Amino acid sequence: AQSVTQLDSQVPVFEEAPVELRCNYSSSVSVYLFWYVQYPNQGLQLLLKYLSGSTLVKGINGFEAEFNKSQTSFHLRKPSVHISDTAEYFCAVTKNSGGSNYKLTFGKGTLLTVNP
Amino acid sequence: DAGVIQSPRHEVTEMGQEVTLRCKPISGHNSLFWYRQTMMRGLELLIYFNNNVPIDDSGMPEDRFSAKMPNASFSTLKIQPSEPRDSAVYFCASSLPVPGSNTFGSGTRLTVV
Numbered sequence: 001a002q003s004v005t006q007l008d009s010q011v012p013v014f015e016e017a018p019v020e021l022r023c024n025y026s027s028s029v030s031v032y033l034f035w036y037v038q039y040p041n042q043g044l045q046l047l048l049k050y051l052s053g054s055t056l057v058k059g060i061n062g063f064e065a066e067f068n069k070s071q072t073s074f075h076l077r078k079p080s081v082h083i084s085d086t087a088e089y090f091c092a093v094t095k096n097s098g099g100s101n102y103k104l105t106f107g108k109g110t111l112l113t114v115n116p
Numbered sequence: 117d118a119g120v121i122q123s124p125r126h127e128v129t130e131m132g133q134e135v136t137l138r139c140k141p142i143s144g145h146n147s148l149f150w151y152r153q154t155m156m157r158g159l160e161l162l163i164y165f166n167n168n169v170p171i172d173d174s175g176m177p178e179d180r181f182s183a184k185m186p187n188a189s190f191s192t193l194k195i196q197p198s199e200p201r202d203s204a205v206y207f208c209a210s211s212l213p214v215p216g217s218n219t220f221g222s223g224t225r226l227t228v229v
Contacts, residue, residue, distance in 0.1 A: 032215045032216070034216060036220075041222075042222055042223075043120075043207060043209075043220035043221050043222045043223055044207070044209075044220040045220070046216060046218070049215065049216040051215055051216070090159065094215060096215075102147075102211060102213075102214075102215045102216075102217075102218065103149070103161065103164055103172070104149075104161070104218060105161070106158060106159040107158070108158040109158055109159070
């Protein structure tokens with residue numbers, strides 16, 4: 001089974017500052033990794049995903065994440081945040097089984113609050 | 117495409133009543149997932165279907181919960197009888213057999229009083 005740990009439940013930051021949201025995972029098999037964003041009263045939207053290849057992946061809204069296999073981490077970063085980035089961010093994992101469905105296991109989420 | 121459609125958006129019901137949540141997945145998606153989101157437990161996978169067949173219902177908390185997918189375009193999650201601790205946001209998601217294709221609905225906020 002897979003598990004995901006998001007180390008910070010809340011991250012307050014000022015506008016235009018850089019931010020890093022931390023994610024560590026545990027799995028006995030190879031995995032795919034994802035970051036989702038949830039704005040208030042909405043569903044989850046995919047920000048970015050790591051499937052294979054370059055360990056630095058870029059997503060929407062200027063976010064990027066780096067897959068580190070040795071540290072089993074997939075931290076999300078943005079060099080300069082905006083007020084509109086205020087949302088909850090979820091790290092997720094699914095096993096790379098080549099199967100016909102991809103069941104996601106989510107972390108508990110990190111609430112990013114961007115202050116003016 | 118209209119995306120994954122869930123109804124109702126909000127549901128308030130009294131303890132002991134039956135509650136039915138509905139989901140229309142994206143056309144062509146072959147997998148459907150039901151999640152529950154609470155402050156305490158985060159996002160929990162309740163059950164998922166592949167090609168309309170339930171594959172894993174180990175996340176269903178109790179026998180009071182049941183889910184069906186009678187065809188490729190419709191699924192229901194039923195709680196009978198409902199209890200206040202069932203209050204949560206319930207999300208439906210559908211996907212292709214491609215990693216990262218999971219698309220979520222806007223959720224149903226259930227309040228049991």
